[in-house]
Amino acid sequence: MDRQKLQIRLAAPRGFCAGVDRAIQIVEEALGKWGAPVYVRHEIVHNQHVVSRLESLGAVFVEELDECPTDRPVVFSAHGVPKAVPAEAERRNMVYVDATCPLVSKVHVEAERHHRGGKEIVLIGHAGHPEVIGTMGQLPDGAISLIETEEDAQTFEPKDPANTAFVTQTTLSVDDTASIVAILQDRFPGIATPHKEDICYATTNRQEAVKAMAEGCDLFLVIGAETSSNSKRLVEVALRAGAKDSRLVASASDVDWSWFEGVGTLGLTAGASAPEDLVQGLIAACRARFDIEVEHVTTAQETVTFKLPRVLAAEV
Structure with a gap:
């Protein structure tokens, strides 16, 4: 037939991608250096097949740092973490390895630079995504406003429209993000943009x-x-x-x-x-x-x- x-x-x-490759390799290298178990805060990358394979090698995945014992190393996921997380690891004298993708770290650095310059920061991204939580957690509460949609961009009211900046989550739709950015730039012509495209x-x-x-x-x-x-x-x-x-x-x-x-x-x-x-x-x-x-x-x-x-x- x-x-x-x-x-x-x-x-x-x-x-x-290179950031995912690096994050997985970090967990593997940590297991090779310190032996099992190695704790990983949050899924190292968003794929259950990857997580299951690393679990079989001795990785233990947890959601929060307080689920980790202080005498074992912990790896932070590729999506990035709020500043409070490594600070807490240091307070507890833990060995930790930060697997944040360098392109996500670049967004963190940009947000901090804008904040130091006194700008009000807009983050284009999806609420609840670990990368967004990590980026917003680089600065004090209220320093970053999240915009998810074109409607959000139309209704956002900054304290000082002439002193704003935007950064974006690295994994967004290029076209959707461009339309949101266009609205912000139309409403706030002086808004500071990333030195280089944030979408990776x-x-x-x-x-x-x-x-x-x-x-x-x-x-x-x-x-x-x-x-x-x-x-x-x-x-x-x-x-x-x-x-x-x-x-x-x-x-x-x-x-x-x-x-x-x-x-x-x-x-x-x-x-x-x-x-x-x-x-x-x-x-x-x-x-x-x-x-x-x-x-x-x-x-x-x-x-x-x-x-x-x-x-x-x-x-x-």
């Missing part, structure tokens, strides 16, 4: 790849976690760029194969915290059911790497 033909457009870049290179590159290939796709699948902001944005970008349907799946086991009825072209990518073996697993699952042809769509080459924290190289 003839099998349904399926063309898979496979996006590149996809999957792990990996988020931008993955969105651009999806935009380049979504039109003509009957179905677009993004591999990533429900908690992953950058993955959820890729689903939205695919629909906006012309895919007939777009869905977020954690892995091949979450696919409802009824989605593939009448599908001739599938778009496929992975969020920045999704490992490549999940991508290959989904392709293998398609191969088992359909007569597939894979087309690689490459829109950028990524060569970024980040150094590991010095504490991991220091003598025990």
Whole structure:
């Protein structure tokens, strides 16, 4: 019996970014240096497959620092933490390793610089996301106002409209953020902008790849976690760029194969915290059911790497 033909457009870049690679490596190196258990405050990156693998190596994931014993090292997640967290670790004489992505740290530094300059700061981001909590926690309560939508940007009333600045979460939709920024700049022409785009290179590159290939796709699948902001944005970008349907799946086991009825072209990518073996697993699952042809769509080459924290190289 003839099998349904399926063309898979496979996006590149996809999957792990340099910040995620570095964060995972930090946990692995910490386990190698200090042995198990190593505690990790919050999911190191937003992907349960990554978390489960690290748990099998001896990592223990907790939500708050007070769940960690003082005689074991603790790693802070890639999303960044409020300043109060390392301060509390130091007060308790704990060994800690900060795995905050350097591009998130750059946003923290910018916010502090604007605050020192007396500016009222706006953070464009999603309430409750750990990166937003971490960024707002760099400064005293009330120093940063969160804007999530265009409506928020229209109604925001600063104390001094001539003395404002904005920073952004690193994993937002480039297009959505641009429209919010345009409103703020129209309302407050002097608003200070980031020295360099806050939305990280990996988020931008993955969105651009999806935009380049979504039109003509009957179905677009993004591999990533429900908690992953950058993955959820890729689903939205695919629909906006012309895919007939777009869905977020954690892995091949979450696919409802009824989605593939009448599908001739599938778009496929992975969020920045999704490992490549999940991508290959989904392709293998398609191969088992359909007569597939894979087309690689490459829109950028990524060569970024980040150094590991010095504490991991220091003598025990």
